[in-house]
Amino acid sequence: ILSKLVELFVVDDFRERDYLKAILHRLYSRLLDSRTFIRCHIQLTLENAAYDTPEFHHAGVASLLQVMCAIVNGYAIPIRQDHVAFLSSALIPLHRVRHLGLILKPLQACMITYLEKEASLAETVLLGMFKYWPRIDSAKEALMLDELREILMYTNQSVVKRIAPQIFSHIGECMCSESSVVAEK
Template structure:
């Protein structure tokens, strides 16, 4: 998935030169730090070609150092209550979207021929040196205790969350692990998004079960999120929760790559049975 936030080649080079000319965030007065942070986040929307380490090497390293500076500032005592300032919400999410919502490298082939953790190495994203830092910025944002979630919902909206779900197709396990943590936190903190997130997980699973070209990347991680979600369901279960078990989780047992996510799937099913043991017959009958 590619989203139209980000830089063209000329813009990338121009922004890179601006980055190196700016002072460090910690070196300016308190009143100037948030405007400078916003400016640096905007500059970090610049994107580069990672097909070769020689292409734009200096610019890529300049951006990486700026992202490191942003993460370190967000981790420091100087950034106390930073995420209470709603001025950073839109620029931060715009930078995240420009870097994360991109075309992924997807291996072609039958499901059984793709990466198995016991057989070989997974496909690693070439731009991970930048992407990993952007994920860390987003993680700190959605987990910040001072975050005003009511205002943040204007940028962490359904479109943004759908962009994150598209990235679960990544074959890089590091990326899927980051996504799992972030989507789980969004589910926990952005209460009005919960129903939408559950429906989206269900849609992803149905696409995987019933589409000929779907692969299992992300299924295990989404099941891990779901295991925590099911644990919070009240008893008696709502009809749509029971329907999720019977029409989505049970059919996942028939997919070709069951072994890749069976432990997570079994945990989810067991969570349902602990809450309503009478569902056991329906589960056994499939």
């Protein structure tokens, strides 16, 4: 039943998705033994979305990300390794989707919630973003520049110093972009 509940997030009606979000979050908070199963199924759904499988539904992914943001907010500190693996295998690869703008706000909120819990994950997040950095889609590149700015606000100076060459390399490429929107950002 729980797996079917996660699969229902592909519906077009936002009211149904809102009810599903509330139900899934309530079940997650009450069914302690099923939390791992719920997270694994959400992870599988987000991984499928990251690789643009046919059942990918932008609004459903955005709703699942909102649920995940609430779940991540409840994580104990330090964050367990399986939660870090979720970040690396399910959330960061979502930056590669073609229609990033439709899911960016809840995705960014999820990433920032992780960083608020454990700032040491900033390097993982930034290097993951650079891995999926767009090369020809200037609209997506502008969105990711905005996200980069937000993520850097939650990043320690020591992490920034460690990966400064990669950061400045991407910023330099953006400054030389043929797109005026990207170059100005």
